Amino acid sequence: MRWILVLLAAILGTVAASVAGVDFGGEFFKIALVKPGRPFEIVTNVHSKRKTETIVSFNGEERVYGADAMNIEVRRPQVAYSQIRRFLGTSMDHPMVSSLTENEYFPYTLTQNLTRGSVALKHNNEHVFLAEELAAMVFGHARQITNDFAEGPVKDWVITVPMYFAEPQRQAIIDAAEIAGVRVLSLIDENTAAALHHGVDYVGLENGAPERIMLFNMGSTSLQVSIVEYTTRVVPDGFKKNKTIVEFEVLSKAWDETLGGAQFDLRLAEKFANEFNTKLKNGQDVRKIPRAMAKLRAAARKTKIVLSANEEIPVVVPSLHADMDYKGHAS
Ligand SMILES: Nc1ncnc2c1ncn2[C@@H]1O[C@H](COP(=O)(O)OP(=O)(O)OP(=O)(O)O)[C@@H](O)[C@H]1O
Ligand SMILES: [Mg+2]
Known part of the structure; x- marks a missing residue:
């Protein structure tokens, strides 16, 4: 498709109400706000950050989002849903879904929703959440952040999706946004949105x-x-x-829908786990202990980021498991 920017500018120029551009990333969502006749602004969240973790965690009945939800994930990973986008519009046996529990040690109990043909998650053995419902909760949080920033309701959204998303995945995103009470003007491929942005100037x-x-x-x-x-x-x-x-x-x-930062995190977490396992008796594997694995994953993520500016760093995870610390280093 050939995109003509002058036409697009003309269309945007006639937009009467504010529009939110939402990049619903697998790990972070980011939002741009376009108000009529104004240059776009990046929406900041309650912690004044430009990106918010794509996660919903539960504290009893209460839903918790963003960085606060990440804190729950390391304490109670069974009630923290951080891989929501991978469940949308797909099936339980899709490699990107089965890999989560089989190779990446996420403690989810997955089921297939037979009516919708998509993945659902068992929550606390008492409730089943459709993937779209979990995404809708995160969208609801995104809507709240956007409306607070815009100082008024922003009903219309344009959402970016990965270029490899098939029709059921795109439809699931639209359904989730509509459950959250917003109107989806269109979906646009992430890289096309970036190309559009580059083209403006x-x-x-x-x-x-x-x-x-x-x-x-x-x-x-x-x-x-x-x-x-x-x-x-x-x-x-x-x-x-x-x-x-x-x-x-x-x-x-x-x-490549399998290659991203989370794979680097996983490799590092595996290294830490292998080192820690030598301290455990009876061939126990710390990877099988959800809370310990969530802590290792969080430590790996932090280590990776610190390593982009440092050659080598010590890594300590206090009380990882059985009252023992993990102590190692990464370079
Ligand atoms: N300084 C850094 N060094 C290395 N990796 C980093 C650094 N800062 C962030 N990352 C990694 O970048 C990734 C987040 O990037 P981004 O926000 O573009 O992802 P996303 O949009 O949520 O994912 P996707 O587009 O795959 O759905 C994470 O894996 C994060 O750990
Ligand atoms: Mg992204």
């Missing part, structure tokens, strides 16, 4: 030749790469002047 090459760029988007769950070609054309604007039109076309795209 694009001035073109001096010789007017087309220019190709590569968009490399590695998130927490997946890697998506696109080759985009930008061209500029000068046309009369109807008022004896000329204006420049920017067009772009996504020439090709490729992805």
Whole structure:
């Protein structure tokens, strides 16, 4: 599809109400707010952060979100749902779903919702949540953050989705947003949204030749790469002047839906677990203990981020299991 930016700008210029652009990432969601006639702003959450963890945890009946929900995950991982996007519009035997419990040690009890044909999760052995319901809870939180930031209700959303999402996954996102009480104007591929953003200030090459760029988007769950070609054309604007039109076309795209930051976290957590297991008796495996594994995963995530600016760091997880600490280092 060829996107013509000047047309898009004209359409957005006529938007009468505010629109939220929601990047519903596997690990973090981010929101841009477009108010009529104003440059867009990034919505900040209750902790003044521009990204919020995609998770809902339960404290009894109470639903908890964002960083607070992450704190619950390391204490009670069975009631913390942080991998919601992977359950949407798919089946229990899809490798990206079965891998969560089989290879990534998430303590979820999954079932198949036969009516909708999608994955559902057993909560506390007493309630079953559809994947869409859990996503709707997170969307409800996103809506709250957005409305607080905008100082008024923002009903219309544009949501970005991975380029590899099939129709049932896209529909599940729309259903979840509608359960949360927002109207989905459209879904747009994440990289196309980035290409659009790059094109807004694009001035073109001096010789007017087309220019190709590569968009490399590695998130927490997946890697998506696109080759985009930008061209500029000068046309009369109807008022004896000329204006420049920017067009772009996504020439090709490729992805790996299994390669992202969470895989780095998992590799590190496995290393920590192997080291800690040598302290355990009877061939016990700390990976099978949900709370310990959640702590190791959190420690791995933190270690990885610190390692992007440091050569080597000590890693300590106090009281990991059986009153023993994990002590190691990573480089
Ligand atoms: N300094 C850093 N060094 C290494 N990894 C980092 C750093 N900061 C963040 N990350 C990782 O980046 C990932 C989050 O990126 P992002 O917010 O783009 O993901 P996402 O949009 O939620 O995921 P996806 O697009 O795959 O659904 C996480 O895995 C996080 O640990
Ligand atoms: Mg992302």
